[in-house]
Every structure is written in structure tokens, then in C-alpha cells.
Amino acid sequence: MTSKILRVDMNELKVSCEEVPERWRNLGGRALTSTIVAEEVPPTCHPLGPRNKLVFASGIVTGTSAPTSGRISVGGKSPLTGGIKEANAGTSFAQKLARAGIKAIIVQGMSKDKYYLLNIAKGKRDLIEATPWCGRGLYEAFAQLREKFGKDVAICATGIAGELSGAAAGVAFNDIEGLSSRYAGRGGLGAVMATRGLKFIVVDDEGGPGVEIKDKELFKKGTKKLTDALTTHGVTKPGGTLNTYGTDALINVINEAGALPHRNFSSGYDELAPLVGGEKKAETIKKRGGERPHMCSPGCIIQCSEVWVKEGGKDPVGVLEYESVWALGPNCGIYNLDDVGELNRACNDLGVDTIEMGDTIAVAMEGGLAKFGDGKKALELMEEIRKGTPLGRILANGTEFTGKALGVTRIPTVKGQGIPAYDPRPIKGIGVTYATTPMGADHTAGYAIAPEILGVGGKVDPLDTKKADLSRGLQQATAFIDTSGYCLFIAFAVMDIPEGLEGAVESCNAVLGTKWTVNDAVALGAKVLDIERNFNKAAGLTRAHDRIPEFMKLEPLPPKNVVYDVTDAELDKVYPN
Amino acid sequence: MKVRVKMFANLQEISGTSEVFLDAETVLSALDQLVRMFEGLKPEIFEDYERKQLMARIKIMVNGTSIDYIDGLKTVLREGDRVAVFPILAGG
Numbered sequence: 001m002t003s004k005i006l007r008v009d010m011n012e013l014k015v016s017c018e019e020v021p022e023r024w025r026n027l028g029g030r031a032l033t034s035t036i037v038a039e040e041v042p043p044t045c046h047p048l049g050p051r052n053k054l055v056f057a058s059g060i061v062t063g064t065s066a067p068t069s070g071r072i073s074v075g076g077k078s079p080l081t082g083g084i085k086e087a088n089a090g091t092s093f094a095q096k097l098a099r100a101g102i103k104a105i106i107v108q109g110m111s112k113d114k115y116y117l118l119n120i121a122k123g124k125r126d127l128i129e130a131t132p133w134c135g136r137g138l139y140e141a142f143a144q145l146r147e148k149f150g151k152d153v154a155i156c157a158t159g160i161a162g163e164l165s166g167a168a169a170g171v172a173f174n175d176i177e178g179l180s181s182r183y184a185g186r187g188g189l190g191a192v193m194a195t196r197g198l199k200f201i202v203v204d205d206e207g208g209p210g211v212e213i214k215d216k217e218l219f220k221k222g223t224k225k226l227t228d229a230l231t232t233h234g235v236t237k238p239g240g241t242l243n244t245y246g247t248d249a250l251i252n253v254i255n256e257a258g259a260l261p262h263r264n265f266s267s268g269y270d271e272l273a274p275l276v277g278g279e280k281k282a283e284t285i286k287k288r289g290g291e292r293p294h295m296c297s298p299g300c301i302i303q304c305s306e307v308w309v310k311e312g313g314k315d316p317v318g319v320l321e322y323e324s325v326w327a328l329g330p331n332c333g334i335y336n337l338d339d340v341g342e343l344n345r346a347c348n349d350l351g352v353d354t355i356e357m358g359d360t361i362a363v364a365m366e367g368g369l370a371k372f373g374d375g376k377k378a379l380e381l382m383e384e385i386r387k388g389t390p391l392g393r394i395l396a397n398g399t400e401f402t403g404k405a406l407g408v409t410r411i412p413t414v415k416g417q418g419i420p421a422y423d424p425r426p427i428k429g430i431g432v433t434y435a436t437t438p439m440g441a442d443h444t445a446g447y448a449i450a451p452e453i454l455g456v457g458g459k460v461d462p463l464d465t466k467k468a469d470l471s472r473g474l475q476q477a478t479a480f481i482d483t484s485g486y487c488l489f490i491a492f493a494v495m496d497i498p499e500g501l502e503g504a505v506e507s508c509n510a511v512l513g514t515k516w517t518v519n520d521a522v523a524l525g526a527k528v529l530d531i532e533r534n535f536n537k538a539a540g541l542t543r544a545h546d547r548i549p550e551f552m553k554l555e556p557l558p559p560k561n562v563v564y565d566v567t568d569a570e571l572d573k574v575y576p577n
Numbered sequence: 578m579k580v581r582v583k584m585f586a587n588l589q590e591i592s593g594t595s596e597v598f599l600d601a602e603t604v605l606s607a608l609d610q611l612v613r614m615f616e617g618l619k620p621e622i623f624e625d626y627e628r629k630q631l632m633a634r635i636k637i638m639v640n641g642t643s644i645d646y647i648d649g650l651k652t653v654l655r656e657g658d659r660v661a662v663f664p665i666l667a668g669g
């Protein structure tokens with residue numbers, strides 16, 4: 001095994017290479033970041049203080065030719081939730097890091113006063129002063145860094161919001177055009193990065209050892225099974241819905257189901273939603289000469305991504321994901337894709353998570369700082385972050401902080417993290433995931449929407465309140481996928497085509513030399529969740545934190561006029577211990 | 578009963594429109610009229626048109642509730658109901 005652990009000590013400004021300990025050998029992605037955080041970070045530490053660490057790890061198969069596998073996990077203690085955090089992104093950074101022979105980067109300590117750039121290139125692991133690129137938007141900074149280090153390098157960054165220690169700050173990565181549009185957004189890890197004094201990581205994998213594959217025959221067999229599943233399933237195949245319309249195709253289906261949160265979770269349906277739906281967006285991109293379909297990282301065969309551009313094909317933003325369009329659009333009463341595009345650009349530029357920022361702006365609107373629907377004013381609010389004003393600092397700290405500052409009681413968060421684009425009142429199972437995942441409100445942690453609304457991976461009644469088993473099973477499978485390096489979107493195909501899942505597990509076995517069955521893979525996911533929950537318990541999170549916000553139990557959501565009525569006992573059944 | 582039938586994703590591309598208004602007593606009658614108006618929708622919606630068997634993954638909602646949890650194709654429509662028809666799709 002050639003790959004190494006890179007330890008970056010920001011107190012001493014020293015970078016060292018360590019052998020991978022035996023117990024970490026067969027881990028990658030989320031399993032590795034959560035294991036390292038649990039072993040090395042005191043659960044009660046201040047997330048922005050000297051004892052927190054930031055960990056990066058590519059997935060098990062990332063950096064190989066396995067399809068749709070360019071994922072990187074970022075972990076640490078979250079300033080937003082107070083618990084453990086894993087956020088992941090699809091980016092060539094993940095693949096280049098793996099091919100450069102680095103299994104994980106552990107960033108620890110805090111530099112005294114300056115920001116640094118970690119430059120990983122052939123034979124180099126240097127910390128360079130990054131002050132010239134501080135206080136700048138990330139679109140400009142990424143362009144300058146590519147100018148300086150080469151067009152083919154991959155970049156990771158924290159933005160201005162991170163420099164302000166904002167708990168809404170994400171960790172930004174490059175897309176294939178080199179734009180700062182791919183985010184391990186959730187949980188405020190951008191602030192953890194900035195408080196270490198680390199501003200950027202630049203990776204060039206040229207001359208790197210690559211990713212060793214222990215059993216090449218099995219790798220071929222496994223990846224073929226997965227590829228066959230992905231190219232057959234209606235959601236993931238070329239010309240399928242993800243490829244044609246992107247994730248934003250969900251706007252209309254979730255709106256029709258009465259579960260798309262509008263105007264800070266005050267309604268689940270609005271006639272205007274199609275104006276920002278995937279159908280409208282795909283048509284607009286085509287007219288303007290943007291790109292669709294597109295891949296976030298090389299080697300993706302689903303290609304759900306895109307490049308949104310202004311009128312005349314100008315000023316590319318990158319992808320406008322469903323979650324981002326919803327958060328910055330309908331959730332703020334905004335039904336104009338150009339406004340949403342500019343708000344998404346501001347998020348990518350300032351280094352904030354789009355979901356957290358959309359929830360934050362909606363709460364700020366409810367608190368009287370702007371009118372719902374006022375896209376220009378929403379953009380002005382975001383500019384407060386760029387200016388570093390006291391208001392900007394409040395907004396950069398996310399939904400709950402902003403709600404408290406403004407005396408708003410309808411604050412859509414779980415464990416302090418903003419709720420994503422599915423109101424749980426008419427879709428009970430996703431609420432069970434929001435409440436119980438160790439991550440705080442996170443739809444990706446156990447995507448119950450697939451069987452509850454989309455009829456993918458089975459069919460269950462969204463209004464049925466017995467969803468503990470469903471959510472637990474999904475959370476375990478997801479923790480494995482987040483470990484494997486495959487994009488979570490392979491799940492749509494492999495939940496329906498079992499050979500695809502077998503193939504994904506086989507490809508991991510081929511890389512590691514393990515003999516996992518599908519059940520072993522799910523058991524590994526369960527173990528990761530145990531590690532994460534134990535960290536959270538030691539950090540002081542209790543069952544009282546595994547709850548949906550009170551207003552959702554009291555205020556019926558129109559038009560279905562239902563409240564969240566899953567019992568506490570059912571929520572506690574997800575993790576009985 | 579005058580009802581509104583909304584179509585999404587590739588169903589919009591095939592029919593060239595996003596919605597139509599129809600007179601229909603049941604979901605089956607609404608879909609039947611829809612595929613007669615837009616022949617291209619037939620193979621997208623029905624696995625077996627003669628036997629009135631829907632494609633496995635087509636999603637039909639009446640006022641936001643899947644017909645799987647009402648009365649399937651026999652679901653009775655009321656004046657002003659909203660019928661939404663989606664092909665298989667997902668996101669995240």
C-alpha cells in the first residue's frame with residue numbers, strides 16, 4: 001500500500017507523511033473521516049478552537065476508473081450542530097488527491113495570524129502564505145490559482161464566510177471548468193478550515209502513484225455490473241431524468257406532492273414553482289448556450305450536472321442543484337431563475353452552503369429584513385457577508401443564529417442545521433432522517449423521499465408514521481455509499497437493481513483485497529453511524545436533539561394541512577441505544 | 578367534472594404542453610383522453626393500453642396524493658381536481 005496520511009500541523013506550519021495505520025486501511029470517505037475525528041478530536045472541544053481538526057478523505061474507489069466515483073468526504077466537529085460532521089462533494093480534487101497517493105489529510109492546530117495554502121505536487125507538500133487571496137471571492141481566487149499553479153490542478157478552499165468564522169461556511173472545490181461550484185457545504189466545515197489558518201489546498205497528481213487495485217479482474221467485473229445498472233435504470237441512464245433535467249426536476253414533483261417549502265416553510269405548494277423547475281431550467285440553459293448534461297467530476301456516467309449562465313451565455317455559475325434552487329428560490333418566495341442564479345453565484349463566491357443560506361435568508365425575510373420574493377434585496381443581504389458587517393456576520397452563522405437574532409420562532413433546523421427541500425409534515429420518513437441522523441437536518445443521510453414519493457427502491461405511503469426501520473436502513477446504506485467514493489445518486493439504480501449494488505461492493509473489494517458481502521457493506525455503514533452517534537453523545541447531544549422543530553408539530557402545512565405527527569417513541573426506535 | 582391535468586419532464590416535451598383541461602369522472606378516463614390527444618404519450622404512460630395497465634414507474638397524483646393511496650385508476654375525480662403525471666425521476 002503506497003498511500004499515506006498527510007498531517008498538517010498549523011501550529012508549527014509542518015507537513016508530515018505518515019503510514020496508514022492498520023485499523024484505517026480498509027476505510028475511505030466518510031468511514032475514514034468519522035473514525036479519525038472520533039479518535040483524535042475531543043468531543044467537547046470548541047469547534048472553532050485549537051483542538052478541533054479537519055479531515056479530508058477520498059472514497060475507497062475514488063481515483064480509479066470506477067464510474068461516478070469522484071467523491072471526497074470532509075469531517076470535523078461542526079460549529080453548526082455541535083456534533084460530528086461529514087460533508088461530501090463530487091470534484092476532480094477527490095480523484096487527484098487519491099492518485100497523488102494521499103489517503104487522508106488531517107489538518108490540526110491553528111496558525112498564529114496568517115492564512116496558508118497547502119500545495120501538494122510532485123514531491124512537494126508545502127505551506128505557502130495565502131494572504132494575497134484572502135478577502136476575495138472564490139471565482140476570482142480559483143482563476144488566479146489556476147493561473148499560478150496550472151490549469152489542471154484541483155483546488156479546495158474556504159471563502160470569506162469562513163474567514164468570518166461563519167457556521168454556514170462550506171468547503172469549496174473546483175468543478176471540471178475550474179469554478180468554485182462544488183461544495184462539501186453542510187455543517188460549517190469552511191469555518192473549521194479557516195480557523196486552522198488553512199485557506200486553500202492545491203493538488204497536482206502528475207507523477208503520483210495512482211490508486212492500487214488488488215484484484216483487477218474483480219474490479220472489471222464489479223464496475224461492469226454497476227455500469228450496466230446505471231445505464232439501464234430510468235433515473236440514471238443516458239437521456240434519463242437526472243441526465244436530461246438534473247436534480248432540479250424534483251421541484252415540480254415535490255411541489256405537486258405539497259411538500260416543497262415556500263416562504264420559510266409556510267406552504268407546501270405554489271403555482272409559480274414550475275418557473276424554477278428542472279424543465280424550465282434545462283430549456284433556458286439550452287437557449288443560452290450553457291451546458292447540460294455535464295459532469296461534476298471526470299468519469300461520471302450519470303452526468304446530472306450543468307453550467308448555468310446569464311442571458312447571452314455569459315458569466316457561468318456552475319450547477320444550480322435542486323436543493324440550491326429551492327433554498328434560494330421558493331423558500332424565499334423567489335420564482336425567477338436569474339435571481340436564483342445570482343444568489344447561487346454569491347454563495348459559491350462567498351463560500352457558504354446554499355441550503356443553509358437559503359434557510360437563513362428566508363428566516364431573515366420572516367424577521368423583516370426583506371420581503372419574500374425580493375431577489376435583489378436577498379442579494380444585498382448576502383453582500384453584507386462580503387463586507388463583514390455585523391449583519392453579515394449574523395447571516396454567515398446560519399439559520400438558527402439569524403432566527404434568534406431577529407426573534408423569529410419558525411426556525412427550520414434540526415441540531416442547528418437548516419432543513420433541506422422537503423417539508424417533513426406531508427412526508428414523514430424524511431423527517432425521521434432529519435431528526436435522527438448524527439448530521440443534523442440532512443436529506444442525503446437517509447433519502448426516504450425515494451420510496452415515499454418517487455417510487456424508487458420500493459413504495460411506501462408518505463403519510464404513514466411508522467418509518468423508523470425505513471430511515472435506519474437507508475442511513476446505514478448511505479453511510480456505506482459515502483465511504484465507497486461512489487456518488488449517492490448510484491443508489492437510485494442499485495436500490496432497484498441488486499446486481500448493481502453487488503458490483504459496487506465488489507469494486508471496493510477489488511481495491512482493498514477484502515471479501516465484503518453486501519450485508520458486510522451495510523454493517524460497515526451501521527458501524528460508522530455508531531461511531532458518529534457515540535461522538536455526539538460524548539459531545540452532549542441527547543434524544544432531545546433528535547427532534548423536528550416544534551412549529552412543525554403545531555402549524556399545519558397547507559395545502560394538505562398536516563402537522564408532523566411521528567411520535568418521539570418512533571423517532572427513538574431508529575437508534576434504540 | 579372539469580379537471581386540470583399537468584404533465585412534467587419528458588411528458589411535456591412529447592405533448593408540447595404542460596397542462597390540459599378535461600372533462601373526466603375518473604383518473605382512467607382522464608389518462609385515456611390524454612393519450613388520445615397526444616398519441617406519443619401512450620407508451621410513456623401505459624405498459625398495456627388495451628388492459629389499462631400503467632407503466633411501472635409512472636407517477637400519478639390527484640391533488641398531491643399518489644393514486645396508489647387512493648383508488649388507483651378508478652380514483653374518482655371532483656370538479657377542479659389537479660391530476661399530475663410524472664415519468665420516473667429522482668434527484669437529491
Ligand code: SF4
Pocket residue numbers: 068069070090294295296297300301302303304305487488489
Ligand atoms: S451523478 Fe451528478 S453529482 Fe453525482 S458524480 Fe455525477 S455529475 Fe456529480
